[in-house]
Amino acid sequence: MxxxxxxxxxxxxxxxxxxxxxxxxxxxxxxxxxxxxxxxxxxxxxxxxxxxxxxxxxxxxxxxxxxxxxxxxxxxxxxxxxxxxxxxxxxxxxxxxxxxxxxxxxxxxxxxxxxxxxxxxxxxxxxxxxxxxxxxxxxxxxxxxxxxxxxxxLGLISDAQNMKLIDSVYSAFSSGNVPGVLSQMDPEIQWNEAEGNKYAEDNPYVGPDAVMNGVFGRIMTEHEYFKLKDIELHEMSNNQILATLRYDAKWKNGQAYDAQAAHLWTLKDGKIVAFQQYVDTKKLAESEND
Known part of the structure; x- marks a missing residue:
């Protein structure tokens, strides 16, 4: 049972x-x-x-x-x-x-x-x-x-990785790793130097090769040294990063200069799609011609 x-x-x-x-x-x-x-x-x-x-x-x-x-x-x-x-x-x-x-x-x-x-x-x-x-x-x-x-x-807030990417760009540039900087750029990047800067004559530089030939290559050829210092990154809306910094540099045939600058970076899908430089162009021009 x-x-x-x-x-x-x-x-x-x-x-x-x-x-x-x-x-x-x-x-x-x-x-x-x-x-x-x-x-x-x-x-x-x-x-x-x-x-x-x-x-x-x-x-x-x-x-x-x-x-x-x-x-x-x-x-x-x-x-x-x-x-x-x-x-x-x-x-x-x-x-x-x-x-x-x-x-x-x-x-x-x-x-x-x-x-x-x-x-x-x-x-x-x-x-x-x-x-x-x-x-x-x-x-x-x-x-x-x-x-x-x-x-x-949706582009309503910035990608959290943007700050890390731009920080890595400055680190690469400071160590002389220019290919590392170029690798972070979109193939159609639009790069603009500050109006009044001698390198602004062909604005906008479109694509990494144009940036290399029109800006980076000329900086390295025409300077005895070119360093970035006091870099501070500020997260903006719309996938933009603002960097405030100073240029510590010396022309090969001119004087050293210490100039205040700002860079506005725009990113999309993990790549830099635009760059705008702001700098004391008067100080740069005067130091080159002294």
Whole structure:
């Protein structure tokens, strides 16, 4: 009798476990299908009471978003703000009514997105969503992603790597590693020397070779030494870095000079795309002609 009771308990446990597994699989299938239709097919009306609980919630800051209509309005921003959307679920798994989704969202910011005008930038971002289901419907979502990366890709804040890149450029220049400096430049970089500087005659220098031949090569040929000192970097908006510094240099056929200067660097996708120099050109000219 005791053995029969144990056997019955095991059978019931197996049935319960199988039912739970089947329900989890159905939840994952429903969830994956719904979001494919909403984002990849642009079917915002799939956010309805057939697939979403009427009390659906997005865990959000500063306050949660509740209810189907508010949920729908929230995600309409993604369809309005981005074109060429490609939403991919990289991995998804669950237990009972809980689902974890690792996703990747790609698109072009071509429209208004939560009040942010189109930037034309491409977005390629990964994140994770914690999901709760109820009776086969989506009840709650909580997204986790790198918001700084999100804003940076749209060009709304500067890339955190910009400061490191420009710092490495000055380090390379100071050590005489000119090829290292050139390697950080975009092939179409536009380099401008300060107006009044003798090297400004062919502004803008387009491309690393033009910068090498028109600026760096001439500096090295015409100077006994040319050093940069007191360099301070200042992060700006729109992926720009401002450097304040001094030139400690001496012309081969002239005098030494110590001149205040500023450099405005513009970066994109990890490369320098523009440079603007500001310097006391009067001091440079007078020292060369003395």
């Amino acid at each position: 005791k053995k029969s009771a144990i056997l019955l308990a095991l059978i019931l446990f197996g049935i319960s476990l199988s039912f739970a597994q089947n329900q989890t699989e159905k939840n994952i299938e429903t969830y994956s299908r719904v979001w494919d239709e909403i984002l990849n097919n642009g079917e915002i009306d799939q956010i309805n009471n057939s697939s979403f609980d009427e009390n659906v919630v997005i865990i959000n800051s500063p306050e949660n978003i509740k209810g189907i209509e508010n949920f729908k309005n929230y995600y309409q921003n993604f369809l309005t703000g981005f074109s060429d959307i490609n939403f991919d679920i990289i991995n998804i798994f669950g237990q009972d009514d809980n689902i974890v989704k690792h996703w990747r969202f790609k698109g072009t910011h071509s429209g208004d997105f939560f009040g942010i005008p189109a930037t034309g930038k491409n977005l390629d971002l990964e994140g994770v969503t914690l999901v709760k289901m109820k009776n086969g419907k989506i009840l709650e979502e909580h997204d986790f992603m790198d918001n700084m990366e999100f804003m940076g890709q």
